[in-house]
Amino acid sequence: MNLKQYQQIKLGFVIVIAIIVSQSIIFKNYFIPVAVMIVGTLVLTILRRKVKGVMADERDYITGGKAAILAIQIYSWIAVVSMFIMLGLQDFNPAYEPIAVTLAFSTCVLMLLYAVIFRYYNKFSLTDKKFMYTAFVLGLFLALAVVGVRLFSGEDDWMCKNGEWVKHGQPDFPAPLVECK
């Protein structure tokens, strides 16, 4: 298989996956698109190994690195500015708050991921410490996930009941200032 054939097959896969994802959202079936994406990725990985010729060289990797840094910076700026705008407007529409929090955390996770992967390739990938570093990073992300789930699980929060804010668990912050409806 040559590169052109592979790219045509890849384009076909992308079109098919896009159609399946859009239809799945309409029919509210979220299992099928995930399964299709996993299968598609596996098939493309296998096909990629059968391609004769160079798919990407050192210039592509350098360009890709520059493009990735710029994309992360642009996304982070847009996400942070949008987050503050939505936090500022949350009194008008409380639905903005979870969107703002999601944007903030996605930006943090993206930058954290970039930092640990950069450090891995820049320092640890060529040493014996790479397994220790990988284990440390996995442990760190696991701990962050546990803390995140604990914080956002709603165990210790204020709940709106009959027009009043009622404690649920032991929240360590005051009741929301917005009206409870």
Place this chain on the structure above:
Amino acid sequence: MKNKIKELRTELNITQEKLAEMAGVRRETIVFLEQGKYNPSLKLAHDVAVALKTTIDKLFVFEN
């Protein structure tokens, strides 16, 4: 940094496609190299030099 890639490639009657294949890169990279718009890694410089039956110091001209 200037180079003599195009000159030597023409002398040896090798196409950009063939040189790219011999050096293990894409043809576009050879185009950029010939135009002096891309500084290769030491490995790529070595691979191109070997493909063109010369040495790095003869292929690339370093200027202060």
